[in-house]
Amino acid sequence: MSSITVLLVDDHLVVRSGLKALLGTQPDIEVVAEASSGEEALVAAEGHAPDVVVMDLAMGPGMDGIEAIRKLRERNRRQAVLVFTTYDSDADIVRAVDAGAMGYLLKDAAPEEIFAAVRGAVQGKSVMSPPVASRLFQQLRNPDEVLTPREAELLSLLTEGLSNRELGQRLFISEATVKTHLAHIYAKLGVETRAAAIATAIRREGMR
Amino acid sequence: MSSITVLLVDDHLVVRSGLKALLGTQPDIEVVAEASSGEEALVAAEGHAPDVVVMDLAMGPGMDGIEAIRKLRERNRRQAVLVFTTYDSDADIVRAVDAGAMGYLLKDAAPEEIFAAVRGAVQGKSVMSPPVASRLFQQLRNPDEVLTPREAELLSLLTEGLSNRELGQRLFISEATVKTHLAHIYAKLGVETRAAAIATAIRREGMR
DNA sequence: TGGTCTCTCAGCCTTTTGGCTGATACCGCA
DNA sequence: TGCGGTATCAGCCAAAAGGCTGAGAGACCA
Numbered sequence: 487m488s489s490i491t492v493l494l495v496d497d498h499l500v501v502r503s504g505l506k507a508l509l510g511t512q513p514d515i516e517v518v519a520e521a522s523s524g525e526e527a528l529v530a531a532e533g534h535a536p537d538v539v540v541m542d543l544a545m546g547p548g549m550d551g552i553e554a555i556r557k558l559r560e561r562n563r564r565q566a567v568l569v570f571t572t573y574d575s576d577a578d579i580v581r582a583v584d585a586g587a588m589g590y591l592l593k594d595a596a597p598e599e600i601f602a603a604v605r606g607a608v609q610g611k612s613v614m615s616p617p618v619a620s621r622l623f624q625q626l627r628n629p630d631e632v633l634t635p636r637e638a639e640l641l642s643l644l645t646e647g648l649s650n651r652e653l654g655q656r657l658f659i660s661e662a663t664v665k666t667h668l669a670h671i672y673a674k675l676g677v678e679t680r681a682a683a684i685a686t687a688i689r690r691e692g693m694r
Numbered sequence: 695m696s697s698i699t700v701l702l703v704d705d706h707l708v709v710r711s712g713l714k715a716l717l718g719t720q721p722d723i724e725v726v727a728e729a730s731s732g733e734e735a736l737v738a739a740e741g742h743a744p745d746v747v748v749m750d751l752a753m754g755p756g757m758d759g760i761e762a763i764r765k766l767r768e769r770n771r772r773q774a775v776l777v778f779t780t781y782d783s784d785a786d787i788v789r790a791v792d793a794g795a796m797g798y799l800l801k802d803a804a805p806e807e808i809f810a811a812v813r814g815a816v817q818g819k820s821v822m823s824p825p826v827a828s829r830l831f832q833q834l835r836n837p838d839e840v841l842t843p844r845e846a847e848l849l850s851l852l853t854e855g856l857s858n859r860e861l862g863q864r865l866f867i868s869e870a871t872v873k874t875h876l877a878h879i880y881a882k883l884g885v886e887t888r889a890a891a892i893a894t895a896i897r898r899e900g901m902r
Numbered sequence: 903t904g905g906t907c908t909c910t911c912a913g914c915c916t917t918t919t920g921g922c923t924g925a926t927a928c929c930g931c932a
Numbered sequence: 933t934g935c936g937g938t939a940t941c942a943g944c945c946a947a948a949a950g951g952c953t954g955a956g957a958g959a960c961c962a
Contacts, residue, residue: 497802498780498801498802499712499716499802499804499805500709500712500713500716500801501708501709501712501801502712503711503712503713503715503716504707504708504709504710504711504712504713504714504715505708505711505712506712506715507711507712507714507715508707508708508711572706572780593706593708593709594705594706594707595707596707597707634907634908634909635908636908636909637908644889645893646890646893647885647887647889647890647891647892647893647894648889649887649889649948649949650948650949651948659909659910659911660910660911660912661911662910662911662912662913663909663910663911665949665950665951666909666910666911667909667910668949668950669950669951669952672950677855678950679855679857679918679949679950680888680889680949680950681852681855681856681857681888681889681892682854682855683855684855684889684892684893684896685853685854685855685892685896686855688892688893688896688897689896842937842938842939843938844938844939845938857918857919858918858919859918867939867940867941868940868941868942869941870940870941870942870943871939871940871941873919873920873921874939874940874941875939875940876919876920877920877921877922880920886920887919887920887948888919888920903962904961904962905960905961905962906959906960906961906962907958907959907960907961908957908958908959908960909956909957909958909959910955910956910957910958911954911955911956911957912953912954912955913952913953913954914951914952914953915950915951915952916949916950916951916952917948917949917950917951918947918948918949918950919946919947919948919949920945920946920947920948921944921945921946921947922943922944922945922946923942923943923944924941924942924943925940925941925942926939926940926941927938927939927940927941928937928938928939928940929936929937929938929939930935930936930937930938931934931935931936932933932934932935932936
């Protein structure tokens with residue numbers, strides 16, 4: 487049987503190097519390409535057609551991980567994408583799953599977890615780190631507090647300090663719509679001001 | 695000649711694995727131990743007496759990197775500590791240097807930079823990633839941008855999401871004074887809104 | 903097919919924030 | 933003794949944000 491081919495996407499060379507070393511110990515897994523940005527990832531995925539893409543979400547300027555996942559999935563729905571990131575932010579989890587991610591791993595995951603996730607991904611199985619799974623589970627119980635993908639996207643931009651007008655321009659929606667989303671976000675986060683929402687988002691939601 | 699012995703401290707196995715793989719390519723550098731927390735680092739440093747300790751600052755619960763650096767330096771001043779972290783927070787840089795760190799590298803540094811930093815550290819040379827160095831440099835040149843104690847106090851409360859009125863009540867000053875301080879803070883941080891100030895404070899200044 | 907969710911937009915009004923100018927008081931240091 | 937830095941406060945005005953109500957379009961699902 488042929489081995490599982492993997493594309494690594496992370497803007498840190500050290501992390502790619504570590505993942506490659508870890509995955510390299512498994513006879514049935516082969517890292518066939520690496521990329522350090524969303525743009526590079528698309529090119530590499532095109533050229534190498536890997537079975538699984540292991541991707542970080544935070545990747546400096548340019549296309550972010552979520553966007554890259556969406557684009558990858560648009561082009562090839564048989565390619566599984568595994569998120570491999572540092573933070574178990576509620577919003578990021580929701581957005582990544584929404585974008586089509588097959589699994590969500592944290593960087594402090596045990597090697598066996600990572601191997602299992604890669605193997606599971608090619609079989610269409612969804613694998614999550616326990617902390618991630620428990621967050622999703624808790625959200626299922628309190629659906630009222632779950633941000634929609636759009637809200638999460640907006641909150642993410644909010645933490646960059648943008649004004650309502652700028653948010654509207656960035657998302658191609660009117661200022662009125664921005665305010666509507668914000669009102670919903672505040673209610674779900676249990677805050678009353680934009681300042682508190684940003685503080686909550688960065689600290690609790692791990693958005694940075 | 696004997697090679698340089700290194701202790702790796704990072705709570706992420708992947709990062710340790712990657713660093714080990716990278717450093718392993720150099721004949722004169724040898725990773726002799728690893729630790730995943732500040733506490734473990736102290737024990738490992740005791741047992742292996744490495745020439746250089748390469749350490750992440752953010753390490754989950756327990757002793758943080760800064761604290762670990764301080765303790766390591768207290769015990770053995772000949773042991774060089776290199777900070778190897780993701781964020782170039784002004785506050786973290788200052789605190790790490792203050793605690794006795796010999797160098798400050800970012801995780802997206804090139805391998806050559808890392809090798810050079812390790813070699814430099816044993817010779818008592820201080821090595822910084824360019825972005826880090828430029829931050830320190832800029833602070834020295836622009837003392838105008840350093841927050842006064844009162845301003846820092848206010849900024850800290852600001853990141854909790856308080857309104858001007860609440861800030862005034864908390865600090866026993868009028869709302870007018872709060873606004874004056876805020877205007878100065880915005881100018882020093884180079885932002886124009888409270889939202890951006892909070893984002894900057896939490897991310898860049900490491901206030902959280 | 904009807905209900906629910908999500909995303910979109912509008913208008914109106916109040917509160918908050920930010921920009922500006924100017925002022926007083928204290929402290930340390932030249 | 934005077935100057936610069938810090939902290940305090942006031943008033944005025946414009947801009948931004950927030951609260952509220954209502955509403956249409958599309959997706960999804962029972």
